[in-house]
Amino acid sequence: GNSVTQMEGPVTLSEEAFLTINCTYTATGYPSLFWYVQYPGEGLQLLLKATKADDKGSNKGFEATYRKETTSFHLEKGSVQVSDSAVYFCALFVGGGSNYKLTFGKGTLLTVNP
Amino acid sequence: ETGVTQSPTHLIKTRGQQVTLRCSSQSGHNTVSWYQQALGQGPQFIFQYYREEENGRGNFPPRFSGLQFPNYSSELNVNALELDDSALYLCASSLGVTGLNEKLFFGSGTQLSVL
Helix, strand or coil, X not given: CCEEEECCCCEEEECCCCEEECEEEECCCCXXXXXXXXXXXXXXXXXXXXXXXXXXXXXXXXXXXXXXXXCECCEEECCCCHHHCEEEEEEEEECCXXXXXXXXXXXXXXXXXX | CCCCEEECCEEEECCCCCEEEEEECCCCCCEEEEEEECCCCCCEEEEEEECCEEEEEXXXXXXXXXXXXXXXXXXXXXXXXXXXXXXXXEEEEXXXXXXXXXXXXXXXXXXXXXX
């Protein structure tokens, strides 16, 4: 089956620090990969995505590269801000079925201190 | 602001009761999916509806059921509540069914507590 493994949290950083959140996956088929973010009291929002190997998704200073050889999609940001404090979810989608079902990791709580 | 609203935001029920959770999708979004997010876990796919028909289901028992209405609203019903049903329930809408380019719009969720 399909599964996503994220690094355990919580992650606590100071403002302007470098962020990496590791994500690896197992999939039957060729998945598309996503990072979603959940701010306190809000629903999930798509942060970035990559649909094929070596693609780099990017948004709001966050980046992740689809690495098929290591089955990974690590999230990075060069300089985090307090406003980046949220829960981050790595997710995958495998096509071929008739519904758009996402498989999520457990999430990583990021806290950025001023 | 995703344009997807869920009600109620919080709900407390006792074991064995039934519950109905509601979702209002963006206008024109024909697909709604429901996810269960237990504490400390990622969202788990419950099922999806497309144009009022169930279009796919995750590993949830039949006591989890749904309805989708022509006015872009939908419901998640859970019968015979169990303690393990305590979770955040998320609905997500999208224009179509499949596709790597389909963007899901999530609501803020309903926090269900079963005592």
